[in-house]
Structure formats: C-alpha cells, structure tokens
Amino acid sequence: MVSIVKRRRSRGTACRWSTEAIRAVLLVVPFAVSGCAGYAHQTAEMITAATAGSLDVALSSLESKNASSDKDILYYLDKGELLRMKGVYNESRDSWLSADAVVRQWEDDAKTDPSKFFGELGSILVNDTTRRYDGRDYEKVFLNVRLALDHIALGDLSAARTEITKMHEREATIAEFRSKELEAAVAKSAEKGIKATSFKELSGYPIETLDDPAVRALKNSYESAYGNFIAGFVYEALGEPSLAAPGYRKAAEMRPNIPVIDDSLKNLDKNVAGRANSNTVDTLFVVESGLAPGIESVTLPIILPIPTGHSFNVIATPLSWPVIRPDINAAVPSTMVVDDKTLPVAMLTDTNAMARRALSDEMPSIIARSAIRAISRGIAQAAIDTASARLSGNAALIGTLFGIVAKVATVATEVADERIWRTLPGYYSVARTSLAPGAHKIVIATATGPQVRTIAISGPYAIVAIRLLGNNLYTSLPPVIAPPIVAIVEPSETNIKPAANTNVKTKGKTPVKGHIPVKGKKAMPNRAGDA
Numbered sequence: 365m366v367s368i369v370k371r372r373r374s375r376g377t378a379c380r381w382s383t384e385a386i387r388a389v390l391l392v393v394p395f396a397v398s399g400c401a402g403y404a405h406q407t408a409e410m411i412t413a414a415t416a417g418s419l420d421v422a423l424s425s426l427e428s429k430n431a432s433s434d435k436d437i438l439y440y441l442d443k444g445e446l447l448r449m450k451g452v453y454n455e456s457r458d459s460w461l462s463a464d465a466v467v468r469q470w471e472d473d474a475k476t477d478p479s480k481f482f483g484e485l486g487s488i489l490v491n492d493t494t495r496r497y498d499g500r501d502y503e504k505v506f507l508n509v510r511l512a513l514d515h516i517a518l519g520d521l522s523a524a525r526t527e528i529t530k531m532h533e534r535e536a537t538i539a540e541f542r543s544k545e546l547e548a549a550v551a552k553s554a555e556k557g558i559k560a561t562s563f564k565e566l567s568g569y570p571i572e573t574l575d576d577p578a579v580r581a582l583k584n585s586y587e588s589a590y591g592n593f594i595a596g597f598v599y600e601a602l603g604e605p606s607l608a609a610p611g612y613r614k615a616a617e618m619r620p621n622i623p624v625i626d627d628s629l630k631n632l633d634k635n636v637a638g639r640a641n642s643n644t645v646d647t648l649f650v651v652e653s654g655l656a657p658g659i660e661s662v663t664l665p666i667i668l669p670i671p672t673g674h675s676f677n678v679i680a681t682p683l684s685w686p687v688i689r690p691d692i693n694a695a696v697p698s699t700m701v702v703d704d705k706t707l708p709v710a711m712l713t714d715t716n717a718m719a720r721r722a723l724s725d726e727m728p729s730i731i732a733r734s735a736i737r738a739i740s741r742g743i744a745q746a747a748i749d750t751a752s753a754r755l756s757g758n759a760a761l762i763g764t765l766f767g768i769v770a771k772v773a774t775v776a777t778e779v780a781d782e783r784i785w786r787t788l789p790g791y792y793s794v795a796r797t798s799l800a801p802g803a804h805k806i807v808i809a810t811a812t813g814p815q816v817r818t819i820a821i822s823g824p825y826a827i828v829a830i831r832l833l834g835n836n837l838y839t840s841l842p843p844v845i846a847p848p849i850v851a852i853v854e855p856s857e858t859n860i861k862p863a864a865n866t867n868v869k870t871k872g873k874t875p876v877k878g879h880i881p882v883k884g885k886k887a888m889p890n891r892a893g894d895a
Contacts, residue, residue, distance in 0.1 A: 403438075403782040404658050410442065411655065411786055415834035419450050437466040437499055438783060441507070445787035448514065449831055449838045457514040463499070464507055470498035471534065474541040495781070501538050501586040501725070502718040503785045505531055509591045512598065513650070516827055517840055525602060528595045528611075538586050542725060549729040552736065563727045566685060568664045573688050574724040578717040585722035589618040590713035590792035593625060597648055600628075601825040605636045615712065622710045624796050639824040644798040646825045649707070651808070653832045654694020654790035656715045659686045659723075661780035666735060681738045686730070686780040688723055690716040693811070694790045695832050701807040702797060713792040719784065730781075789831065799826075808837060 406429050413422035423446050430439045440463035447456035499507070508531035515523035563569050596611030612629040619625060635646065661684045697709050803820045808830060815837045819828055829840035 402661055402779060403784070404660065407442075407786055410446075414446060414449070414787060415655070415836075417834060417836040419446055422446050435462075436497055437463050438497060438785060440466075441499070441503065441785045442787045444510065444514075445785075448510070449833070451838075451840070453514050453517040457511065457518065460507060460511050460514065464511065467499055467504045467507060467534070470504075471537050474537055497781075497783050500719065500722045500784065501542070501584070502588070502715070502722055503788065504538065505534055505586045505588070505591060506715075506785075506788060508534060509594055512594065513827070513829060513840075516598075517829070521598070521602060524598050528598050531591060531595065535586055539584065542584075545729055546725075549732045552732050562731075563685075563724065566664055566666060566731075569662075569685060570687055574720050574727070576720075578714065579720045579724060582717060582721045583618075585718050585725055587614070587618070588713040588718065588792070589615040589622075589625070590794070592618070593628070593712060593794060594650075596628060596632075597825075597827070600632060600636060601646075603636055603639075605632050608632055608636075619710075619712055622712070623708070624710050624794055625712075628796065642798075642824065643800070645801055645821045645823060647797055647799050647821055648825075648827050649700065649702075649709070649795040649797075649806075650827060650829045651697060651700070651709055651793040651795070651832065652789035652791070652830065653696045653793065655691040655786055655833065656784065656788040656790055657688050657690040657719050658786055659780070659782040659784050660689050661685070661782055662687050666731070666738075683734045683738055684780040685734075686723060686782065688716070688720045691790045693834075695809075695811040696791045696793060697809045697832070699809070700795055702799065703804055705797070707795040707797055709793045709795045711791055711793040715788060715790050715792075808832070810837060811835065 410422045410425040410429070413419070413425060423443065426439065426442055426446065430436075440459045444456045444459035444463065447453075447459060450456075498504070508527045512524040512527040512531075515521070515527065563574055564571055592611045592614040594611075596608045596615065599605070599608035599611060609629065609632055612625060612632065616622070616625045616629060639646070663682050663684050665682050667681075696711055698711075700707050700709050799821060801822045803818055806817050806819060806828075807814050808817070810832055812835045817830075817837070817839055819839075821828070827840070831838040
C-alpha cells in the first residue's frame with residue numbers, strides 16, 4: 365500500500381499531487397509488488413507432468429496453483445481435460461460444465477452490453493492479465509465439442525446433441541461480437557491518434573506466426589472441420605440425416621477432398637436407413653495429438669503520441685505483445701491398423717492455426733488497449749515529474765522517489781496476456797470403418813513406435829477416442845455401456861506387428877523408429893489405458 369501524506373512547507377503552502385499521478389501509482393504499484401509470474405510459467409509444471417504421463421502430478425500442480433476458492437475458467441478447462449485423459453468422465457464433464465457457465469455469462473454480456481469488454485479499466489491502467497478471461501473464441505466452441513464427447517462416453521447421447529446445438533449458437537454469438545469489437549477498436553485508436561492498428565505495423569513482431577497460408581485459409585478462429593464432422597456423426601447416430609448433412613457439408617468446405625468426410629456425406633442416407641438391420645458397428649476413431657500452443661510475451665516498441673504539457677512527443681514506447689508458440693513435438697499419425705486392416709487417418713483441424721487466427725483477430729483491440737495504457741501512463745508520469753519540479757527539500761525528494769516508483773511499477777507490470785487452454789489437443793484427426801460387434805485390436809504409430817490396444821464395441825454406432833501426448837497413449841474407456849454409441853478400450857496383452865505402411869508424422873522432430881512392447885493391464889472402470 366502507498367500512503368499519501370500531506371506536508372506543509374516552511375512557507376505554509378501545501379504539497380499537492382495531481383489526481384492522475386496518485387491514481388496511476390496506486391493502481392499499478394500493487395501489481396508490481398505482487399510479482400506475478402506469467403501464465404506460461406505457472407502452468408509449466410502441469411504441462412511437463414501431463415506430457416510425461418503423470419496425470420495425478422499434473423492435477424496436483426493445477427490445484428496448488430489455484431488454491432483460492434475463486435477459480436477461473438482455465439482451471440476448469442485444464443482440470444476437465446486432465447480428468448478426461450484419466451477416463452474419469454463424470455468429473456471431467458462437471459468441471460467443463462463449470463467452465464461453460466463462465467462462457468454462458470460472457471455470451472449474455474456480449475449480447476446485452478458488448479461495449480463493456482472494449483475498455484476495461486484494469487487492462488487500460490495495468491495490463492491485459494487483469495481482464496476477466498472468458499476463453500478465446502476457438503476455446504469456447506471446442507468446450508462444447510469436448511462436453512459432447514464426455515456425454516457420449518457416459519452414454520448420454522441426448523446431452524451430446526444439446527452441446528452440438530449450443531456449439532452452433534455460440535459460433536453465431538462470437539461472429540456478431542467480433543464485428544462490433546473491431547469497430548470499437550478502430551474508433552478508439554482514431555480518437556487517440558494511434559496509427560498502428562495491425563500486428564503488421566509492429567516493428568520486430570514475428571509476422572510470419574500470424575500471417576501465413578494456414579492462418580489466412582481459415583474463415584475465422586472458431587469454426588472447425590472437426591467440430592462440424594462430430595456434429596454430423598452425432599446427428600447421424602440419432603437418426604437425423606437432415607441435421608447431419610450440414611455438419612458433414614461444412615466440414616467438407618473447410619477441408620475439401622478428404623475421403624472420410626466426402627464418404628460420410630455421400631453415404632449418409634444409406635447408412636441411416638440400413639443401421640437397424642445392420643450386423644456391424646459404424647465406428648469413428650477420434651485421434652487427438654499433442655497440446656494446443658502456448659503464448660509468450662515479447663517486448664517491442666510502438667510509435668505513440670505521448671502528451672507533454674501543451675504539446676505531444678511522438679516516441680517509440682516499448683510494450684509487451686503476445687506471440688504464439690506451438691507444440692512442435694506432437695505426433696500426428698496418418699494411418700492406424702484395426703485387426704489386419706490399415707485405415708487412413710485424416711487430420712481435420714490444427715488448433716495451432718486456430719489459435720494464431722484468434723490472436724490475429726484480437727490484435728487490433730490488444731494494440732488499442734496497450735497504446736491507450738501507455739499514453740495514460742505517460743500523462744501520469746508527466747504529472748508526477750511536473751509536481752516534483754515545483755518542490756524543494758524533503759518534498760522534492762519524496763516527489764523524486766514517487767516518480768521512480770511509478771516508472772518501476774510501469775516496467776514490472778508491462779506483460780502480455782499469456783493465458784490459454786494449454787491441455788487442449790493440438791491436432792484432431794479421424795478414421796471411420798464398419799466393424800463386427802465385440803473385441804478388436806488396434807495399432808497406433810507414435811513418436812516412439814507403435815502402441816497396441818484392444819477395443820470392445822457394440823451398438824449401431826461407436827466412437828473410440830484416442831489421445832497421443834508425449835510418449836503416452838490415452839484411450840476412452842466409458843464406465844457405462846449404453847447404446848447407441850459406446851466404445852470400451854483397454855490395453856492389449858498381446859503386441860501386434862503393424863502393417864508396413866503404418867506411419868506417423870511428427871511436428872518438429874523425426875520420429876523414433878522401432879517397436880516398443882506394450883504390457884497391458886486389465887481394464888478397470890473409470891480408468892484409461894496409458895502406455
């Protein structure tokens with residue numbers, strides 16, 4: 365806490381500080397003194413443990429970093445993902461429902477009073493980490509998809525359908541909000557005389573991370589081929605081809621010439637009509653790889669008009685900006701083996717590209733807030749310096765110290781917002797085939813060699829979810845068998861030699877060749893098989 369004490373000078377005049385100077389220091393200093401580490405640092409232990417396969421350690425780390433009763437949305441997002449990897453679907457679902465409540469509050473605010481998000485006081489005077497984090501656009505939508513998969517694992521197809529419906533409604537809300545936000549950011553920048561409104565105008569910013577073909581190819585940051593394909597499959601499993609077709613069609617538009625998507629759309633009516641009399645299980649393999657990217661704070665200058673007295677000084681002011689850093693070690697398989705049959709695995713969605721598109725869309729508002737923050741601090745600092753220059757003796761010394769504290773606090777609190785849903789998968793792939801009811805052996809190629817699992821399926825439709833993270837393979841293991849969608853996966857006691865064309869693409873490094881024997885364990889309820 366900073367105390368402001370009025371002292372009387374020897375000649376009887378009061379030492380008075382400007383309101384702007386006092387308010388700036390009082391607001392900024394507490395954040396500087398707290399010395400809060402960036403979000404990437406706070407989550408490093410959790411990410412390392414999860415990647416190493418130590419999910420309980422990852423959960424313990426998450427809890428230790430969120431000891432207060434006031435949990436934010438990222439706590440619930442990460443907890444839900446870690447619990448899903450463990451196969452504890454009911455607790456994973458409940459955690460994600462808590463996160464969904466935060467997003468629904470954001471939706472209500474975005475619909476009724478979107479202007480409240482455009483100029484929050486904390487972010488203007490301190491930094492963007494003081495703003496309420498409601499999830500990035502793609503995170504909000506992926507939350508619906510993740511919840512749908514949890515509901516399916518728990519045998520509640522009706523609840524999964526509800527999440528798919530919410531997903532489409534949420535996308536419409538985001539689209540309208542982003543349009544209004546961009547208009548507000550441009551208007552605010554023009555009002556303050558800020559010339560830079562794009563990341564392309566920031567000297568030294570790694571433009572290639574946001575401006576590349578993969579990012580430009582995306583229409584927005586929240587619609588995904590994967591989400592739409594899952595929507596199509598859920599509606600198809602419910603016997604609603606008229607709703608399934610738009611999902612498959614949208615996925616095909618976003619990822620053209622992908623056989624699994626094209627065949628799902630082409631064979632939709634025939635599949636739905638023939639399911640009742642079929643003696644096979646229409647099985648969808650969902651393969652999720654790696655982690656969503658992280659964000660790093662980098663300091664770069666921006667040219668700003670800083671008021672000085674009755675004029676302006678146009679100077680290069682150093683500010684912190686967010687930069688996307690992808691997970692370069694994600695293994696994305698292009699094939700898998702089911703029994704003796706090799707299936708193509710099609711990568712539908714790259715979370716890294718969606719995260720970069722999201723940041724690209726957010727940058728005009730980030731630049732506007734950061735620039736206004738710097739200008740406000742410049743005004744406050746000028747007021748402090750002016751007041752100090754008019755003083756003498758001890759009062760002048762106090763003024764000088766006051767100015768130093770303000771400058772140190774400004775530097776200490778200048779950090780970009782690094783918050784992001786790190787445990788979210790980095791890549792989403794699918795494979796689809798018809799299988800006889802009962803047990804089947806599958807082989808998945810990983811960065812350290814093939815891994816083997818045995819699955820048991822029943823019902824007209826089944827979803828088998830597979831998560832590749834580090835050297836570990838986690839598989840969905842629903843605790844309840846409930847048609848029409850169900851898949852039980854357990855480690856195999858027998859290793860299977862993969863087909864010659866089983867391969868894996870590794871993002872950022874060469875895969876390790878060779879077969880790693882996998883010792884299986886008997887499947888237990890509410891647990892996942894992990895290597």
